[in-house]
Every structure is written in structure tokens, then in C-alpha cells.
Amino acid sequence: MLSTNIISSSLYLIFLLSSHLGHTICQSRSSDKTIILLAGQSNMAGRGGVINDQWDGIVPDDCSPTSSILRLNAKHQWVVATEPLHRDIDTNHTCGVGPAMSLAHAVVRKSFGIAEVGLVPCAVGGTNISHWSRGGHLYNQLVRRAKDSLRDGGTIQALVWYQGESDTLLKQDADSYKRRLLKFYLDFRTDLQSPMLPIIQVCK
Numbered sequence: 001m002l003s004t005n006i007i008s009s010s011l012y013l014i015f016l017l018s019s020h021l022g023h024t025i026c027q028s029r030s031s032d033k034t035i036i037l038l039a040g041q042s043n044m045a046g047r048g049g050v051i052n053d054q055w056d057g058i059v060p061d062d063c064s065p066t067s068s069i070l071r072l073n074a075k076h077q078w079v080v081a082t083e084p085l086h087r088d089i090d091t092n093h094t095c096g097v098g099p100a101m102s103l104a105h106a107v108v109r110k111s112f113g114i115a116e117v118g119l120v121p122c123a124v125g126g127t128n129i130s131h132w133s134r135g136g137h138l139y140n141q142l143v144r145r146a147k148d149s150l151r152d153g154g155t156i157q158a159l160v161w162y163q164g165e166s167d168t169l170l171k172q173d174a175d176s177y178k179r180r181l182l183k184f185y186l187d188f189r190t191d192l193q194s195p196m197l198p199i200i201q202v203c204k
């Protein structure tokens with residue numbers, strides 16, 4: 001939750017995703033949106049700049065809006081992405097800056113400015129892995145938003161998953177985490193009919 005964590009994690013994400021996507025992105029045209037799903041808890045939803053439940057409104061250069069980076073809003077419309085990306089998704093918390101905008105900027109840079117990136121925010125603060133299990137509200141919302149994001153074309157290139165802190169409170173939950181997480185990944189790839197969907201997991 002510390003902003004240093006957010007920054008180091010986003011750098012790590014950029015490294016992972018840009019090395020993975022490099023090939024695909026170079027061939028993409030702007031009509032073929034590079035769609036990236038975002039799920040997990042508060043670190044993904046973004047708390048950068050939130051102090052005493054107020055966001056300070058400061059947007060780092062690396063997270064600034066640009067016409068080539070879109071966001072699927074809560075009404076399932078593509079709009080130019082602006083921070084806080086999760087403000088209409090993680091509605092019970094005050095959202096701030098998260099890691100996804102700098103990641104999207106890196107993808108655009110890597111494509112020499114050709115790529116159009118579509119971010120699909122789905123993270124909700126404080127959630128544990130059980131909240132994300134198949135059939136639950138968050139899981140269904142993730143599947144629904146993922147499918148809807150393809151409506152105007154594009155390709156889902158990755159799910160970025162940043163979650164787990166809520167599963168460290170009890171030893172038994174921590175011990176079960178790997179099994180529950182792998183089940184979530186398997187279920188999600190199955191329900192999206194995308195068995196090879198790259199999943200990028202942020203680890204601290």
C-alpha cells in the first residue's frame with residue numbers, strides 16, 4: 001500500500017508485460033486494442049496519494065491521460081483513462097493512483113506509439129481470494145467486463161493480478177492461498193475460453 005511499493009511493483013509489471021507483449025504489440029494496429037484486465041485488492045485499485053481518505057489529486061507524469069489509453073468505466077463504455085482508474089469500481093473506498101497507467105504508457109512506448117491500450121479495472125480493496133472464487137460477485141463482474149471489453153474489437157493480452165494481503169491474516173488461509181489462486185486462474189481461463197491467457201501476478 002505504500003507508494004514505494006506501488007512504484008516498484010509497477011516497474012516490475014512494466015518489465016514483465018513489455019517483455020511478454022513486445023512481439024504482439026509491434027504488429028498491432030490501433031484498431032486492434034491491447035486489452036489488459038486489472039484485478040485484485042487495494043494495491044491494484046490504487047491508493048497512491050490517498051491520505052486520511054482523501055486523494056490529493058496529484059497525477060505523476062507517468063500516469064497522465066493520453067488519447068491512446070482507454071478505460072472501461074462502470075457503465076462498460078470506453079473513455080479516455082484518467083486516475084483514479086478504479087474510482088467507479090472500488091466505490092466503497094477512496095481510490096488514488098495505482099500501477100496500471102504507467103504500465104499502459106510503457107506498452108504504448110514499446111509499440112512506438114502505435115498501440116491503443118484498453119484498461120479494464122475490476123479490483124476492489126480489502127478482498128480476499130475467496131471473494132474472487134467462481135460464481136461470486138467479483139468473479140462474475142470480472143468475466144462480464146472482460147467479455148464486454150471485446151465488444152468493439154481488440155484482444156485481451158493479459159490479466160494483471162495484485163492480491164493476497166487479505167489472505168495473510170490467518171495461517172490456514174495463507175496455506176490455502178496457492179490452491180485457491182490456481183483454481184481462480186484455471187476457472188477464469190476456462191470461462192473466458194482463453195486457456196493460454198497470460199496472467200501477470202505481482203509478488204512483493
Ligand SMILES: *[C@@H]1O[C@H](CO)[C@@H](O)[C@H](O)[C@H]1NC(C)=O
Pocket residue numbers: 089090091092124
Ligand atoms: C460496498 O459495500 C456494500 C455494503 O457492505 C456491499 O454490499 C457492496 O458490494 C460494496 N461494493 C463494493 C464495490 O465493494
Ligand SMILES: *[C@@H]1O[C@H](CO)[C@@H](O)[C@H](O)[C@H]1NC(C)=O
Pocket residue numbers: 128129130131166167173
Ligand atoms: C474472506 O472474507 C470473508 C468475509 O469477509 C470471510 O468469511 C472468509 O473466511 C475470508 N476467506 C479467506 C480465505 O480469507
